[in-house]
Amino acid sequence: METSLTFSKEIANLLYAQHGNPIKDCIQCGTCSGSCPAVEFMDHSPRQIIAMIGADMKDEVLTSNTYWSCASCYQCNVRCPAGIDIAGMMYGLKRYTMWKDDYKENLVGPHFAESFMKMIMRTGRSFEPVLAPTYIFKLDAKDMFQEALMATSLFFKGRMSLVPKKIKRLDNFRNIVKRIIPFGGTA
Amino acid sequence: MKKFAYYPGCSLESLSLSYHQSAIESTLALDVELNEIEDWNCCGATAYFHADELLAHTLVARNLAIAEKDGLDFVAPCSGCYKNAYFTNQQLHEEPDLADHINYALEEDNLHLDGTINVKHLIEVFIDDIGLEQLKSKSIHPLEGLRVAPYYGCQLVRPRKDGENVENPQFFEELLSAIGAEPVDYGTKMRCCGGSLIMTNREAALDMVFQLLLDAAKQETDVIATICPLCNVNLEAYQKQVNQEYKTEFKIPVMYFTQLVGIALGIDPKKLGIGKELISSGELEKFASKETG
Numbered sequence: 001m002e003t004s005l006t007f008s009k010e011i012a013n014l015l016y017a018q019h020g021n022p023i024k025d026c027i028q029c030g031t032c033s034g035s036c037p038a039v040e041f042m043d044h045s046p047r048q049i050i051a052m053i054g055a056d057m058k059d060e061v062l063t064s065n066t067y068w069s070c071a072s073c074y075q076c077n078v079r080c081p082a083g084i085d086i087a088g089m090m091y092g093l094k095r096y097t098m099w100k101d102d103y104k105e106n107l108v109g110p111h112f113a114e115s116f117m118k119m120i121m122r123t124g125r126s127f128e129p130v131l132a133p134t135y136i137f138k139l140d141a142k143d144m145f146q147e148a149l150m151a152t153s154l155f156f157k158g159r160m161s162l163v164p165k166k167i168k169r170l171d172n173f174r175n176i177v178k179r180i181i182p183f184g185g186t187a
Numbered sequence: 188m189k190k191f192a193y194y195p196g197c198s199l200e201s202l203s204l205s206y207h208q209s210a211i212e213s214t215l216a217l218d219v220e221l222n223e224i225e226d227w228n229c230c231g232a233t234a235y236f237h238a239d240e241l242l243a244h245t246l247v248a249r250n251l252a253i254a255e256k257d258g259l260d261f262v263a264p265c266s267g268c269y270k271n272a273y274f275t276n277q278q279l280h281e282e283p284d285l286a287d288h289i290n291y292a293l294e295e296d297n298l299h300l301d302g303t304i305n306v307k308h309l310i311e312v313f314i315d316d317i318g319l320e321q322l323k324s325k326s327i328h329p330l331e332g333l334r335v336a337p338y339y340g341c342q343l344v345r346p347r348k349d350g351e352n353v354e355n356p357q358f359f360e361e362l363l364s365a366i367g368a369e370p371v372d373y374g375t376k377m378r379c380c381g382g383s384l385i386m387t388n389r390e391a392a393l394d395m396v397f398q399l400l401l402d403a404a405k406q407e408t409d410v411i412a413t414i415c416p417l418c419n420v421n422l423e424a425y426q427k428q429v430n431q432e433y434k435t436e437f438k439i440p441v442m443y444f445t446q447l448v449g450i451a452l453g454i455d456p457k458k459l460g461i462g463k464e465l466i467s468s469g470e471l472e473k474f475a476s477k478e479t480g
Contacts, residue, residue, distance in 0.1 A: 037379045037398070041391035069388055071395070072233050073379035074345035078353045087346070094237045108387040109237070116234035120246070124228040126197035135386045143389060146428050150465075154202065154424065157463045161201040168226045173249070175295035180245050180288075 007058035014092050020077070020085025026050045032076035032086050042066040043104075046076055046086055049093075062102055067093040068109035108135045121174065124167030128160070189316055192254035192261050192304070193221035196268040196416070197229050203416035205460020209445035210264050210309055212459055216452045217317045217325065221262065224253050230268045233383055241288070247275040248289045251306075252298035264309040264445075266415035267382075270342035273306040277348075308343055310414050310444060314358050319365040326451040328474045329367020335447065336371040336408040337363055338399070340418045341379050353377075362444065363412065366451035375402040380421040396421050397429045400437045409470045411441045419443060423465055440468035450475050 005013070012022055026047075033045035043064045044052065052061050070090040077087050097103040098110055112134045119130045132151075136144060154160040167173060199207035214221055227250050235243035251272060254261045261276075263269040279286040280302045290299055307315075313322065337359035347353050354377070360370035378399060381392030399422060403411055413419040423441035430437055442464070449459040456462070456475040 037395050038381075038384065038388075038391045041388060041394070069384070069391055071341075071379050071382040071384045071392075072236075073341040073382070075341070075377075075379065077346050085346075091236050091240075095239070098238055112383070112387050113234040113237040116232065117238055120229050120231070120235070125200075126229045126232065128202065131386065135389075139389060142431070143428065146431065150424055150427065153465055157465065159202050159204060159463055165200060167228050169296055172296035173228055176245060176249060176292045177242065179292035179295060180242050181239065 007056045007061070008053050011053050011092065011096070014096060015085075015089060018085050018088045018092070020088060021083045023050050023053060023084055023089060025082040026054070026084060027082055029081060031079050031081060035075040035079050037073060037075065038069045038071055042069045046090075050084075050086075050089075061093070062097060063104050065104050065107060066090075068103070068107050106138070108138050121177065123164050124170055124173050125165045127164035129162070130164065188218050188220050190220045190222055190259055191307070191312065192257055192259040193223050194227055194230075194250055194254070194261060194263045194268060194272065195223060196263060196265040198265060198416035198420075202420055203443075205463045206264055206416055206419070206443040206445060207460075209443055209449045209459040212454050213445045213449040213452060214312065216449070216454060217313075217321060219312060219317060222257070222259065224250060227253065230271045232267055243271070244275045244278065244285070245289050245292055247271045248279065248300050249293060249296060249298060251276055251304070252293055252300040255300060255304050258304070260305045260307055262307050262309055262312055264414075265417070266308065266340055266342040267417060269306065269308040273348065274346075276302065276304075276306045308414070310343070310359065310362070313362060313448065319361055322362065322365040322448065326366045327453045328451050330447060330451055330471070330474055331367050333368045333470055333474070334371050334407055334409045335363050335368040336373055336403045336406065336411045337376055338380075338411050338413050338418060338422070339377050340413070340415050341377070341382070343414055344377065359412070359414070359444070363447070366448055368447065371403065371406045371408050373402045373406045373408075375399050380418045382417055382421075385421050385425060392421065393425065393429055393432050396425050397433050397435070400426065400429060400435070400439060403439055404437060408439060410447070410468050411439055412444045412447055413441060414444055426466065438466055440464065440466045440471065442468060442471065447471070
């Protein structure tokens, strides 16, 4: 008896609790791809990714940059005639690849998300300078220079703080998180 | 005086301080008090939902629970914070098991969420609670002739909440008209600014910013008005990079809608954080220097 789960089933299970309709309801109309502002920077359009999941093309889906190029603008969601939560699916695929630690090389997204989470565990608030190393070294020299110039201008306008803010009840905050996701005593 | 539980969000502490200042000042002038939620934490932005949905909802729920202690409705000036708070609030309403689970975790901070408050974006306070009539009557410096492009962005209007107009809403235009400005009609007012792709996929985000600037420039826009700190930073601070990448010469001022409202109400521009922007708006400042009355 076949006991291993197909990839399409695995993704369907992953999205089971989501509010939209199952992705097998997709009619391949392409409204999502036509509405997507980032589509030309994706290896596969949203419509293609859905078809590839349906066809169990696991390796191709896992090495695609598509879901990491999604800005969560929800334009596809509000237009999908089949009522699929497409942006939610993109989130689901991001989580899947982060859990499995298996995603396309050279992507900034997964490292950024990880640094972001660690930062929040440390202070409870977001602080831009901590995040910069996750992406700044991926820029070319010209863009890196521009980024530094911009940060300097923002600093002189009083818009860039050099000291991260911390919430007061940080211990309680961390204990809340531990009740959701138990982690080691290091954080 | 009407009161709200105000959740500024991380960007408003530094990068978008002027949004914070102008939000406080302009509401105060309109008899609304924004009480900052004590010891609030980051809402998780989009990054937390990349990693774990339950944890993301929990982070948001802590802020909602703190706000609920005072029984005031929750107001966020950032579209991302607003979207997270709105949908977590709704989901905890609909799923008692999820709410129980999260409330168990919140015990660690002596908090409990009953789900008795509503979540609003700051612009909804101006439109629904203050009202366009009052805005109009209190605008002693109406921004006559100023062509302002209302930039809705994404997460204020999407995903859909109820039966509202998600393709061509008009409330932002109406607000601009109420303060005497001329709303610019342009096609990309709901197109994404790239959001956090500016950090994770620079090429894609700059293209998205470029499309918006191009469209606004074609319509002879004096100022782009924003309702979200991330939209503002992408559109303003990255204009130089766009110019470099696309060989353009955009120099379009980008202001928070609360700064425009504040100027119309006759508030001192310094109190509205005007002067912190990288591209200043001479056109707007003309209205600020007018004598009252």
